Amino acid sequence: xxxxxxxxxxxxxxxxxxxxxxxxxxxxxxxxxxxxxxxxxxxxxxxxxxxxxxxxxxxxxxxxxxxxxxxxxxxxxxxxxxxxxxxxxxxxxxxxxxxxxxxxxxxxxxxxxxxxxxxxxxxxxxxxxxxxxxxxxxxxxxxxxxxxxxxxxxxxxxxxxxxxxxxxxxxxxxxxxxxxxxxxxxxxxxxxxxxxxxxxxxxx
Numbered sequence: 001x002x003x004x005x006x007x008x009x010x011x012x013x014x015x016x017x018x019x020x021x022x023x024x025x026x027x028x029x030x031x032x033x034x035x036x037x038x039x040x041x042x043x044x045x046x047x048x049x050x051x052x053x054x055x056x057x058x059x060x061x062x063x064x065x066x067x068x069x070x071x072x073x074x075x076x077x078x079x080x081x082x083x084x085x086x087x088x089x090x091x092x093x094x095x096x097x098x099x100x101x102x103x104x105x106x107x108x109x110x111x112x113x114x115x116x117x118x119x120x121x122x123x124x125x126x127x128x129x130x131x132x133x134x135x136x137x138x139x140x141x142x143x144x145x146x147x148x149x150x151x152x153x154x155x156x157x158x159x160x161x162x163x164x165x166x167x168x169x170x171x172x173x174x175x176x177x178x179x180x181x182x183x184x185x186x187x188x189x190x191x192x193x194x195x196x197x198x199x200x201x202x203x204x
Contacts, residue, residue, distance in 0.1 A: 002026040003033055005046075007064075021058075021066030028053050035082050038062050039102075041089040045070070049079025056080045057093065057107075073107035074100060084178075086128040094123045099136060101159060110134065111160035113151070118143050121151060127176035127183050133157050135166065135176055135183050135194065153185060153194060166194050 007018035019025040030051035049056040059070040078095040091102040099110040112121045124137040133155045140151035152169040175186040182193045
């Protein structure tokens with residue numbers, strides 16, 4: 001099947017097609033849209049993927065208009081799983097095994113934390129805090145790929161040059177959401193509040 005896009009504007013009781021600029025009026029067969037987010041600077045982003053599509057990210061003016069592909073710098077054929085936004089309006093996107101930030105019209109890879117003895121890091125979730133930090137939760141698989149476990153939550157203020165662990169080592173992290181001074185993590189311990197200095201405490 002195909003995925004159709006609709007929008008509902010303020011004062012309108014109906015949903016209208018939002019497909020201007022999309023080939024054949026939809027994002028493609030067997031394509032899954034995973035995330036929508038505004039950069040709070042006049043643009044709306046849509047991200048997803050599937051069916052070996054290279055068109056994993058689209059952008060249009062927030063007020064409406066034509067969708068245009070925005071994939072420069074992104075890996076081919078890897079669906080984008082999530083979008084968030086930095087305080088400076090840069091967008092941040094995740095794939096299954098990568099994090100990218102958008103700047104000057106292109107996406108740039110953020111190196112992931114180092115792992116002992118190689119292995120593979122999978123990105124679970126990402127958020128951007130008000131201090132300029134990008135916070136991400138990871139799962140780790142050793143080179144054998146026979147098992148995986150939570151690698152905790154890390155924060156970077158320099159786009160991956162350095163990472164600081166901020167808690168929840170060995171505890172599954174399922175989602176991250178920033179709210180002013182605190183980033184909340186949905187985890188195996190419940191909902192925890194985190195800062196770049198560590199766990200602020202469980203809140204639920």
